[in-house]
Amino acid sequence: MAGLECSRRVRPMALIAFLFAFFTTGSSTAQVPLLMWSNDGLPQLASPAAGHITSREQLSAYLSSALGSGPHTVLLLLQDKLSKDDFTVFGGVFGNKQDSAFQNLEAALHSSSSSLVLPALAWPESSALPALLQEQLGVSPLLVDLDTLSQLNLSASVSNLLLINLPSHTGSYESRKEVLHRNDEMIGEVMSIMKAKNVPYTAIYTGLQPSRVISEMSMSSQPVGRTLLQNVDVKPPIMFNANNTPCIMLWAQSLNVSFTGGSQWTDFALQTPSLTGSQCNGSSSLLVLTYPNATLSFAMSRQFYSVSARNWFTLDSVQLQFSGQTASFIGSRGIYAPAEYSFHCESVSSFRDALLVPNNTNQNTSQWMVNFVDFQIQGFGVSNGNFSYASDCAGFFSPGIWMGLLTSLLMLLILVYGLHMIMQLNTMDRFDDPKGPSISVPQSE
Template identity: 50%
Template sequence: MALQAAALLLLGLGLVAAQTGQVPLLAWSSRSSLWSPSAAPHEGHVVTETQLAALLDSALDGGPRNVLLFLQEKLSIEDFTAYGGVFGNKPDSAFPNLENALGAAPSSLVLPSVDWFAASAVPAFLKAKLGISPLHVDQNTLQELRLNASLPSLLLIRLPYTTGSSLMAPKEVLTSNDEILGQVLSALQSEDVPYTAILTALRPSRVVRDVSDLAPERLGRQLLQKDTVVAPVRFPATGTPQILFWASNVSVAINDTWHDLTNLTFGDRAVVDVEESSWSANASELVLKYPDVGGKSLTIIFRMTNIFYPVSARHWFTIHTVELVRPSNPPAIFNATQVTAPSNYSFSCAHVSSLPASEAILVPSSNTSHWKVLFTNFQIQSYNVTSEKFSYASDCAGFFSPGIWMGLLTSLLLVAIFTYGLHMVMSLKTMDRFDDPKGPTISVPQTE
């Protein structure tokens, strides 16, 4: 029973792990109003099989009956953020035809995260919905393609993918796939046939970005993220920025009285002054001056350095201290050496705080007994800033996340169950005495 339970648990964990991957799905049509603006899920939401079926079902009921399915072997949202402008903003995109099709289509739907099991079931869903088998289209049959607007059709175009194992780089393969997509769409447009197109993949990919594509000026924190509506704090205020800072919440507590500084720091009502900030190649300071916080002015100073480490062969920037200064009071100093990242990256963390409940990245150093600090969704960059957008973020999340710990503990439990079962099997022994018909019988006393 123990071995059976272990096997069932392993099977269940395998099924759960198999469903954790996500792939993007992009759909567009020559007919308008197939999807409402609210159809696109919020950022971070993973579309399930039921939700995807509902979205496609409504489009097929009210849209063209000619359906194109571009099915790539592997695809991830990182492919677009690394090489394209669908979710990013790269001038040399690997997906010009796809982006033009999405931009010109009367109806479009972009799903950044779809459960890969649901995406792999799209061909079967379309086959059942349209009642026809898919017609595989390649370069040879493309020129002979003829469609009738009155008859349903399902065209399946398979697109390869590579992670660098072939002679072609990933970006070149994605560009080649985009050219195939453009040729198919051009053939349909020349016949003036209405259609609905879908691009997705069978499983997620692991993107290996070309070093040449990752120049500092093209690094961007764009994964599943729209441009921030509220611009970050920048220094200097004009020209090319040297320091960028942003947080969804900035709060300080003075004698247990909390003051929310978010609206004073970002947005139209911001009153923060950063003119006293300074920057150099080796050290920089971001100085945030607030004219009135609890009846007095308040200054928050981030002191940062940029040092080359031979072990990693690269520069790293570090926030050594965060200081809070009020008139007639000694400055409160918090050590923040955990806030560090490669100098061509930005640093991002869900909570940068002195509160123990938020893991206390800010460690009290001096005169901090009356102070508490909390930054939520904190992000800062002090070096290699080329625009008003952050470079790719180095996150503060540790390697051993709660999910990893759960997996390790579950594995140890399964090993313990297996070891116990194996020990029980090896402990089985045969009887050392048998009933001999020529000798006295074995009698077993019975109690009533």
């Protein structure tokens, strides 16, 4: 039932229009909005996933839970054409709220005990809504107008399905808004009549077809380049608390370890470790990650450097215990940051641009390889359970920057050489006079 949204109390029309705009789907399937409210209560449902199109099966399941037990009086307000754009353009969202074309509808939603908002109901599923309600209630729909509705004798002991057709609109902006406003006035009169009858009811407002269909490429069969953060499964960082206070944090996309020269890797980031043995104080921190068959230890220290007049922390060593063997690596270069920062690096490895150097005192270390991908660690100054600003290991002058600088320097040298050659050109100090006597060269026989 992920395509349904239910709230105990509906907010103003600006929120409804925002919901419709937010849940706009990237599909070629046409949709119509559906609003449902009741003075007798509706079942609560989980919030829908963004971009979801409610199918007939999902709507039928919800109607079965909402109308399945006991008699119900249902008012079906059918408009020939209705779209999400009607609420965003004519709902007073971008202008004066008093100029909204849905003031009575907003008041009905606001005063109801519970409501349901379906921003995208699959069309032509909405055209089968009367038959779906007839199946749920077990009664045939009765087409009524305002006069007939006011004269009906409704009873809460029997089910009633009342169908009220609302006029459709034309294509122009003014006439469309006027018709929507007139339909809203009809909805207000219907609500006044039902309030006077004092009968529990459920009202549904939707359209037989969308007033505007925007065809877009279906995203269900295309690779998605960017997804909503709420749908991305991001694992939380590893956090060690001392005296109920966050002390050490570590996050990595993968913690790869290999004993066979890189032919076979083990990723410990896929497992949940125990932090037994970890400790921290003002000058040193030790993070111990204990797995079922291995242990990773990160030793860090903090020290004041008078040259920079600030405290810095360094990752001094990484120790690995796996299958009864022990290997240790020294963070000899590059793994440091200001004490109040965290350290981040895209790759921390012992074999390629190595930031971790095997410790020669341990003979087994040379047989091991480690590679930590998207690695971030902070051993001091952790606050609010979040990483501090990250000091990245990437150098300022990347290969691309160096290539650009060298190319620019080469072009500058060519330009300087050309200017130098032009400045060395001299004007000739003697010229031949074409009007003077010609030069005769005597010939000897």
